[in-house]
Amino acid sequence: MKVAVIGGGAAGFFAAIEARRNHPQAAVVLFEKSRKLLSKVKISGGGRCNVTNGCTSIAELSRAYPRGSKQLKKAFRTFNTVHTMDWFERRGVALMTQPDNCVFPVSQDSQTIIDCFLKEARQLGVQIETGVGVAKLQPVGEGLKLHFLKGVHPPAFFDKVIVATGGSPKRQGLEWLEALGHQIEDPVPSLFTFNMPEESVTELMGVVVEEVQASIQGTKLKSDGPLLITHWGMSGPAILKLSAFGARALSELGYVFKVQVNWANEQNAEQVSDDLRGIMAANPKKDLNNERPYALPKRLWSYLLAKAELPEDKKWGEIGKKGLHKLTHLLTNDVYQVRGKTTFKEEFVTCGGVSLQSIDFKTMQSKACKNLYFAGEVLDVDGITGGYNFQAAWTTAYIAGQLN
The missing domain is CATH 3.50.50.60 (FAD/NAD(P)-binding domain)
Structure with missing residues (x-):
């Protein structure tokens, strides 16, 4: 034979x-x-x-x-x-x-x-x-x-x-x-990273968040896992999983879409709000930048505070209802515009x-x-x-x- x-x-x-x-x-x-x-x-x-x-x-x-x-x-x-x-x-x-x-x-x-x-x-x-x-x-x-x-x-x-x-x-x-x-x-293509040419989050390149939830707006696509911020956008298992399961849908969108990131890795926004209230009650005199929720990387937390228009030296006890609402929203539903993709490594x-x-x-x-x-x-x-x-x-x- x-x-x-x-x-x-x-x-x-x-x-x-x-x-x-x-x-x-x-x-x-x-x-x-x-x-x-x-x-x-x-x-x-x-x-x-x-x-x-x-x-x-x-x-x-x-x-x-x-x-x-x-x-x-x-x-x-x-x-x-x-x-x-x-x-x-x-x-x-x-x-x-x-x-x-x-x-x-x-x-x-x-x-x-x-x-x-x-x-x-x-x-x-x-x-x-x-x-x-x-x-x-x-x-x-x-x-x-x-x-x-x-x-x-x-x-x-x-x-x-x-x-x-x-x-x-x-x-x-x-x-x-x-x-x-x-x-x-x-x-x-499947297994690709997301390009975000208009987003300032790329200034945080090298930051890794160990466990996030990510989803694509307007679709049922969801994933979780580590996320890596790169000089062109976002990568890491959470993003690569989304790209694999969404290969056809994202191709049809021409790789232009919005990704929602839940940095708290907690589906229930009310729970996140409660967690933040707990920090406010326990650390009223501490600066916001000195007490980071969910062990978020320092650079990311500073970035999110700026996005929420909250000064880093503001005290936890002074953020009020409005500040609490802004932080809860950003931690559970932070949205980024994706325009294009990059092949993951040479794979x-x-x-x-x-x-x-x-x-x-x-x-x-x-x-x-x-x-x-x-x-x-x-x-x-x-x-x-x-x-x-x-x-x-x-x-x-x-x-x-x-x-x-």
Whole structure:
């Protein structure tokens, strides 16, 4: 049996290794159109490679995927985060779980993961071809004929093919798969930070608030978690989560919208008002800037006081009803104008791809074309930040590599 794997990224390597492990007699060839293998693995997690997440609850894990959640919930019974960590550790890659549940190699170097894949592929006898792009797939009998770009290779026949080409920023990058009868969901960016060119809050760049609630005005989109103020706007898990779950809605808004930030991380404004009254009663003679509610960072609290037009040296006992109302409102419903987005680090993630309606998730085989399988981000599956996108790649690749 001859097996082709198209794409030399995370899902491609994992699928090629699993295909060869499950079918030792098969000839497995991996084709990568660029000269670089595993380039996204190299830069992921700031060059440290966030291989998975430490979450072991399948129900909780599947909630980290704005698209593909239902299908992955079943797939995770076959291969989940526990299996992933075991897979790498059995191959000599020591892993560590951070307090935020992100899992990294102990080496803190993505090259460790790359070396693991290259060594495993070499030992198993996976043939690797770089600089070889596939232009077209043609069903022939029970198998598929691969037609290559720029005539680097004559067309070649394979019994089974796994497509793991990653996310495509444009629909035209998926037309060769659409031509085979697959439904395509238009790709739009996911996991991005918010640009706020008109907002003075950017002067607080570097400030992190450990737990906020954020929402998009005029939508039902809500999230929570740490928020980072940057020199262009806002980032951090709370914002990235909003961008992932709101990928389509925010694209339709042209990335112009208002974000509401609840700095107090308390849904009930009356509770916040009560908390502030408690501070007023306990510290009537203290300056406002000397007693910060909710342990807010000093620079942010000074900024919010200025926004509320309250002098920092005013006493807590002197702010009155009006001041109390202003502070309560700002702490629970601070609004910022967003105009545009910025890709999160170099980690380009798309929402969209080959529709899950076109795939049998039990085997990752195409419903439109026999003996054609899919793995990774070429599918309309994506997760929030924290190792979830790699986990979806490992899970789908593991299942595709069974070649069932």
